[in-house]
Amino acid sequence: MVEFLKQNIRKIRYVTSIVSVALMVVSLVALGARGLNMGLDFTGGMVTEVQVDKSLTSNDLLNTLKPELGEFTSVTHSDDAGRWVIRYPIPEAGQTIPDINQVLSKVSHQVSVVSSSMVGSQVGDDLVDQGGLALLISMMCILGYLCFRFEWRLASGSLLALIHDVVLVLGFFAATQMEFNLTVFAAILAILGYSLNDSIIIADRIRELLVAKQSTPTETINDQAVIATFSRTMVTSGTTLMTVSALWLMGGNALEGFAVAMFIGILSGTWSSISIGTVLPEWLKLEPKHYLPVEVDSAP
Template structure:
């Protein structure tokens, strides 16, 4: 590998670190000012299961239901032919609740409501608390593992890379106001595991090189570690992105939020493990001596 290419790798790492910090600040600002558009899983609402004519499409259902029930309305196929599950927010206290069957009669001559239930606000609050607790436990478990596996300077780079990926996904949903539901939250947890895998592989390579090449500057060791793992990272991330892109394009509205979160998380996770995950330990003065066995004084 030529010195010119090594220098380019270093510039890429530093440049992407600056970009990552800027994106984190933008995401945090968007999250603070606009917040998340929480879905019915968290806010509560109505769930209606209905059967209509088999020729009625998903798009036709949305076109007639959203104006009557609200923009947060979602429609999901329930498995049987012409059978749909409709989720929509509760009506305002001063408004009469819409009759779903009457709305569906606009596009279907045969309408049968099988069930109609309400998801209360208390359930939504419980989901928010349990989801936040799950995320906190996940982060604490990851922190404990990193502190056990690596010296704190190297572990801090991997941990900041994880936080970067989550913040970017939340910032994207805050900026676009896409619905944030349980499937998106599941994607956030999956992103934590995926990004952690990339960060650990690079950090493990850095640790090996620190011990094997003690006279080499840390910045050059980081360059070598990134170059050594880049082909593996590219193949893994590329094949995963193809799968996620297929879900995004062909999965329809129910999987749109999940696929979008996974796509952003995989891309940001790949570059954050290369940039923040390696640059932060340099700033914290990581040295080979931090991974060498402690000298034992043999004097009496």
């Protein structure tokens, strides 16, 4: 595997860069054409906590509730056995809110509504504004850090890799119309930090090699940097993917969106750091002289 990587790393970097650009275009088209399927956290809806038979599972409840309450109905297990939190859209004007007791009585001998509340659309609008502001601030902070840490040609590769990862996740959710809620948004913020870490490790190695091997072409420097950090990247990404996969398989409906977003973000973050993060600085003509001390003319 290592020998194959050494012999083909440059071809791999260039091919994956082309694939990344193509996926970004597809994701942007999906976002523009279909948009995101905003969850109840952003659009508003009803939140009802019920107590039912302890033998019922989330699938039993969803199969009963969705035909009555709508496709975007979700259930989350509460602390006590048999207690569930149901989220569903507010009925349109002219429609009545279905009776939860009557709906669940088809599958449960005992139904008790513990609490019921409405999340207004105004709260959802505020969450959208605050979420967008949080994403903007985090990106600006990352941009400032990259500009301080690296020369702009090298920093631009890491920044574009971050944008690539976020666009891919948003494009996937737009294309599949999976619910985009607060847990998915939290995953996107986590992806930013994870992808940034990968990009910084490789960029830092590139900077070291540029100074140490000033006569070596930048393309070769980038190849060597990727190979030197490859094992570390695979171990980190592999162990994180195992954890996210466990959340995906065993976390249930409540964590499905978070796990899917993290899974896609980790995969894209790994290859974008290797491809976009190294190829873009080459296109911008990064050279060792950009990291060498500037000679000051002492002549009067």
